[in-house]
Amino acid sequence: MSAAEKIGGVELSTYGLRLARMDGNFDLPAFKQVLDEHGFESNLLVLDEKNIKIRLIGIYSSREEMGTALNNFFTKIESALKLEWIFLNHEIQADFVVKNGIQSNIYSTAAELILTLTMT
Numbered sequence: 001m002s003a004a005e006k007i008g009g010v011e012l013s014t015y016g017l018r019l020a021r022m023d024g025n026f027d028l029p030a031f032k033q034v035l036d037e038h039g040f041e042s043n044l045l046v047l048d049e050k051n052i053k054i055r056l057i058g059i060y061s062s063r064e065e066m067g068t069a070l071n072n073f074f075t076k077i078e079s080a081l082k083l084e085w086i087f088l089n090h091e092i093q094a095d096f097v098v099k100n101g102i103q104s105n106i107y108s109t110a111a112e113l114i115l116t117l118t119m120t
């Protein structure tokens with residue numbers, strides 16, 4: 001696990017998680033495109049959403065440890081409307097929101113979390 005993967009300034013390894021897969025990161029442009037909607041003033045322009053999908057995995061020594069770690073992770077995500085996510089190995093450092101929730105798959109003492117992050 002690299003210390004280059006963080007959420008809100010906290011390393012993902014704190015929650016026993018590591019990045020297993022990232023999709024959509026190559027589609028992120030340097031700047032978001034402005035959408036033409038209803039002739040809004042320049043300060044009210046709507047920007048095109050940019051999403052990346054990540055898969056996190058964690059392997060724990062017991063179900064209790066897994067429950068505590070995942071509860072702390074979910075609490076961190078719910079702690080703010082948007083959080084800074086850092087994936088330096090993929091050259092991504094930006095504020096994202098978890099707009100569509102978290103899909104979780106639990107296998108005994110292992111967990112797989114799938115999130116779609118929307119850049120703000």
